[in-house]
Amino acid sequence: MSSKDQEQDKLLVHEDEKHLLLDHSYDNIQELNHPLPNWWNTIFIVSTVYAIGYFVYYQYMGGPSLREEFKKDFTEVAAVRDHFKKQNEIFNPDHYQAIVADDGLNKGKAVYELNCMPCHMERGAGDVGPNLTDDHWIVAKGTPDTVYQVVFNGSEENGMPAWGQLIPKDEVYQAVAYVMSLKNTFVKGKEPQGEKIEE
Amino acid sequence: MSASLDGKPRNGRLESFTYDDGIVKLFVIATLIWGVVALFLGVTIAFQMADWHVNLGLPWTTFGRLRPLHTNAAIFAFCGNAIFAGIYYSHQRLLKARLFSDTLSKIHFWGWQLIIVSAALTLPFGITTGKEYAELEWPIDIAITLIWVVFAVNFFGTIIRRRERHIYVAIWFYIATILTVAVLHIVNSLEIPVTLTKSYSLYAGVQDALVQWWYGHNAVAFFLTTPFLGLMYYFVPKAANRPVYSYRLSIIHFWSLVFIYIWAGPHHLLYTTLPEWAQTLGMVFSVMLWMPSWGGMINGLMTLRGVWDKVRTEPSLRFMAAALTFYGMSTFEGPLLSIKSVNAIAHFTDWIPGHVHSGTIGWNYMLIAGILFFLVPKLWNTELYSKKLAHQQFWFVTIGLVLYIISMWVAGITQSMMWRAMDDAGNLIYPNFVETVIKITPMYWIRAIGGTLVLTSFIMMMYNFWKTIKNGKKEAPVVYEAYALDSSSIEHDASAHRKLEGWPMIFSVLSLIAILVGSAIEIIPSLMADKYVVKIDAIKPYTALELYGRDVYIKEGCYLCHSQTVRPMAHEAVRYGKVSNAAEFVYDHPFQWGSKRTGPDLARVGGKYPNMWHYKHFFDPREVTAGSLMPQYRWLFDSKIDYKTLPKKLEVMRKLGVPYSQEEIDNSVADARAQAKMIAEDLAQSGVPMKIAEMDVVALIAYIQRIGVDYGSIPEEE
Numbered sequence A: 001m002s003s004k005d006q007e008q009d010k011l012l013v014h015e016d017e018k019h020l021l022l023d024h025s026y027d028n029i030q031e032l033n034h035p036l037p038n039w040w041n042t043i044f045i046v047s048t049v050y051a052i053g054y055f056v057y058y059q060y061m062g063g064p065s066l067r068e069e070f071k072k073d074f075t076e077v078a079a080v081r082d083h084f085k086k087q088n089e090i091f092n093p094d095h096y097q098a099i100v101a102d103d104g105l106n107k108g109k110a111v112y113e114l115n116c117m118p119c120h121m122e123r124g125a126g127d128v129g130p131n132l133t134d135d136h137w138i139v140a141k142g143t144p145d146t147v148y149q150v151v152f153n154g155s156e157e158n159g160m161p162a163w164g165q166l167i168p169k170d171e172v173y174q175a176v177a178y179v180m181s182l183k184n185t186f187v188k189g190k191e192p193q194g195e196k197i198e199e
Numbered sequence B: 001m002s003a004s005l006d007g008k009p010r011n012g013r014l015e016s017f018t019y020d021d022g023i024v025k026l027f028v029i030a031t032l033i034w035g036v037v038a039l040f041l042g043v044t045i046a047f048q049m050a051d052w053h054v055n056l057g058l059p060w061t062t063f064g065r066l067r068p069l070h071t072n073a074a075i076f077a078f079c080g081n082a083i084f085a086g087i088y089y090s091h092q093r094l095l096k097a098r099l100f101s102d103t104l105s106k107i108h109f110w111g112w113q114l115i116i117v118s119a120a121l122t123l124p125f126g127i128t129t130g131k132e133y134a135e136l137e138w139p140i141d142i143a144i145t146l147i148w149v150v151f152a153v154n155f156f157g158t159i160i161r162r163r164e165r166h167i168y169v170a171i172w173f174y175i176a177t178i179l180t181v182a183v184l185h186i187v188n189s190l191e192i193p194v195t196l197t198k199s200y201s202l203y204a205g206v207q208d209a210l211v212q213w214w215y216g217h218n219a220v221a222f223f224l225t226t227p228f229l230g231l232m233y234y235f236v237p238k239a240a241n242r243p244v245y246s247y248r249l250s251i252i253h254f255w256s257l258v259f260i261y262i263w264a265g266p267h268h269l270l271y272t273t274l275p276e277w278a279q280t281l282g283m284v285f286s287v288m289l290w291m292p293s294w295g296g297m298i299n300g301l302m303t304l305r306g307v308w309d310k311v312r313t314e315p316s317l318r319f320m321a322a323a324l325t326f327y328g329m330s331t332f333e334g335p336l337l338s339i340k341s342v343n344a345i346a347h348f349t350d351w352i353p354g355h356v357h358s359g360t361i362g363w364n365y366m367l368i369a370g371i372l373f374f375l376v377p378k379l380w381n382t383e384l385y386s387k388k389l390a391h392q393q394f395w396f397v398t399i400g401l402v403l404y405i406i407s408m409w410v411a412g413i414t415q416s417m418m419w420r421a422m423d424d425a426g427n428l429i430y431p432n433f434v435e436t437v438i439k440i441t442p443m444y445w446i447r448a449i450g451g452t453l454v455l456t457s458f459i460m461m462m463y464n465f466w467k468t469i470k471n472g473k474k475e476a477p478v479v480y481e482a483y484a485l486d487s488s489s490i491e492h493d494a495s496a497h498r499k500l501e502g503w504p505m506i507f508s509v510l511s512l513i514a515i516l517v518g519s520a521i522e523i524i525p526s527l528m529a530d531k532y533v534v535k536i537d538a539i540k541p542y543t544a545l546e547l548y549g550r551d552v553y554i555k556e557g558c559y560l561c562h563s564q565t566v567r568p569m570a571h572e573a574v575r576y577g578k579v580s581n582a583a584e585f586v587y588d589h590p591f592q593w594g595s596k597r598t599g600p601d602l603a604r605v606g607g608k609y610p611n612m613w614h615y616k617h618f619f620d621p622r623e624v625t626a627g628s629l630m631p632q633y634r635w636l637f638d639s640k641i642d643y644k645t646l647p648k649k650l651e652v653m654r655k656l657g658v659p660y661s662q663e664e665i666d667n668s669v670a671d672a673r674a675q676a677k678m679i680a681e682d683l684a685q686s687g688v689p690m691k692i693a694e695m696d697v698v699a700l701i702a703y704i705q706r707i708g709v710d711y712g713s714i715p716e717e718e
Helices: A003-009 A015-020 A038-060 A066-088 A093-101 A104-115 A144-153 A169-182 B002-006 B022-050 B063-095 B102-125 B138-160 B169-188 B205-223 B226-240 B247-269 B276-303 B308-313 B315-338 B340-346 B351-379 B387-420 B433-470 B496-501 B504-527 B544-555 B570-576 B611-619 B643-655 B662-666 B668-684 B690-694 B696-706
Strands: B014-017 B191-195 B198-201 B480-483
Touching: A038 B276, A066 B276, A066 B570, A093 A104, A093 A144, A093 A169, A104 A169, A144 A169, B022 B063, B022 B102, B022 B351, B022 B433, B063 B102, B063 B138, B063 B169, B063 B205, B063 B226, B063 B351, B102 B138, B138 B169, B138 B191, B138 B504, B169 B205, B169 B226, B169 B247, B169 B504, B191 B643, B198 B643, B205 B226, B205 B247, B205 B504, B226 B247, B226 B276, B226 B315, B226 B351, B247 B276, B247 B315, B247 B504, B276 B315, B276 B340, B276 B504, B308 B315, B315 B340, B315 B351, B315 B387, B340 B351, B340 B387, B351 B387, B351 B433, B387 B433, B387 B570, B496 B504, B544 B643, B544 B668, B544 B696, B611 B668, B611 B696, B643 B662, B643 B668, B662 B668, B668 B690, B668 B696, B690 B696
Parallel strands: none
Antiparallel strands: B014 B480, B191 B198
16 A cells, blocks of 8 residues: 555545545545535525616616715705805804904914914915915905905815815804904015905 | 556556656745735835835835735735645646646746746836736736746646546636636736836726726636635645535535626726616625635535644644635625625725735635645655744734734724714814824724734744755655546546536636626626717816826826725715716726725815915925825925927827827927926915926826816806
């Protein structure tokens, strides 16, 4: 007997599976022929039926497409956003005064440093965005209500985001309070842009 | 003697032969070397995601360049060499025949190593096609094709010279692997060269995405799954010394696996602009794939019946049992992630790399380790140096992998929930993308630590094998005897499938047909592009400078962290803007939708920020986005735009169907210079010197400012 035969002899075949051993041998690998597990068969069939049903429903029986579902969702979201925007985009002078009175300047400085500074730089010197410390204005007119409009709705053509959709309303007011305090401080920075506003 | 071979009387010619184990040894050594390289690269980029400083500020050490090197090294170098080692060892023995040609074996080995070295010499330098897992440029693509053909000839030549009538299930899987990988590689790599190191994909946009993910998904299927299932079918019964559990299950799960797997590619493109019927096919075939995948796990684990005590003591069996378990886990997770509503949450998040690594580390690394613990002592004719070290290695890799998987589940789901969180006013609760990144950074640290454990485990194995091989004893090659094939081995009353196993060439043709059916049904409609994608006139080709900038984007691997597709979901439309349309991408050779959002989507970034914002951002992302993970791209500020390549680039694009006029091609250099000057003038207002007009960063800004603008500016139809 060669050593290979001995190796074959050692092949471990349990009593209860001997009748399942097939007459196949490849490099001494043998195969049993257990039936397919029932749970395996069942899940395979169920997943196939599900797959066919799913495809038929969504492709041929009018199941909603992803785009249609999106349109439905987005219409609802857009309505809520629209409502909110209409409610808040109008500058409220009384609310502004109340915000200013409630330590608005310091709170506004914190909001500014977190959100505005990357583009308008420290103390409004300007870099990516315009200098906020001169007497020139591109979109706003240097008054709290016009500055509020630009912060709240942004200015798409100038790359200013609509912060009304990004931060809470009161933070917009606080930021405006801080920006108003920068006006005409003439910090050395970006050259004036836009029109000069005389007061 | 005849009885010792297969127990049946034979009247043919008795032949003596030896096996070529030298080539197997070479592939084993290559597996170990590339394995540690791949894992080291993986750990490096894992730390880069935890802390951007680890990018080191050099172009060739930055994430976007190293990530493709990691994936290519892990898949094609580490797993590739392991596949070749295992196939060459088992194929000879299962067929009782030496490999067809020793020369072809050597060409195969050295050719493959050369391809790996050329990948290492191109990817870190930004030479890439920008298609995931198929980044290698066209000359290397051709080399891969040639070497694969060498492998196939050697493989099928051995089958022709076999002394065993029937082919065993392991060989079925090898056949499916060799044929399918050839088809996938050739179809996905069709591209037109611009220079020796640059080409553009033949396909654009949606079509390119479909072909790419048909390829990408099936690279997992036919490079990381089918060959390893084949190896499992040889090495598990060998190491356990047990008969395989169920021949019937082998047949059913083999055919269902190869037929179904190929359809599942579009599950990588759910919620994109791929036609929805194709997306739905991708999802439902993935669901159907669950049981065929588990067939392999059952056949492997049930084969271990009665030898579980050996699983505790034998390193080879222990790693194999763990591999089969992780295989079961990740092939359950895969179909789960393909269900549209789950995918909506998981796609673009860290859950996906977590899933991928439960496959590549849990299944591929573990199975390779199991095979090597069986093979190395046999090949070098000695005993394993230390079982204890092997068991310690097992715990290192297992704990490392569990840390990896769990941290990525937590990171992925956390971030996804933050992306979609909205308040009552319909505003995003986390409008700044970077907030969602900062939140999950601790998970990136845990993943990096997990990865380090996995790397450590691999080094332990290398040491173990080094000590083992040093003790190896030289032995004259064993001479085997077997009868030449003759009619006496034909089983006349055999079942149909058994007969088929005796006709390997017909078997090969049938398995090729099995993978071509799904491929054809999904891909051919996309080639009829006019009906597939409805064109929109407002969408124009890129200018020369933008096209050049796009190549910079591809070169730096931006697509590895940024997607370019807004999915039809309310929170994405709020965060990014108008949902993407298939027509937007018709000039994108290759498409750049990406597969992961480590940073935000860029499909609507054009015009969103001023040029100066981008200028500062590329110099140091943290100047404009505090807490950003993005590397600095300072070399773009002093590498000059290579204007002279522009006419050729536009010309190749025109060949691909992008409508550039002759005038635009002739004037491309002047046009690009003019556009660069405009951007530089804008930057000059913030004090940037005008010489920036000559630099790559300006071209990249030009491209970024163009992305999504044409479609984004069309008024919403209602």
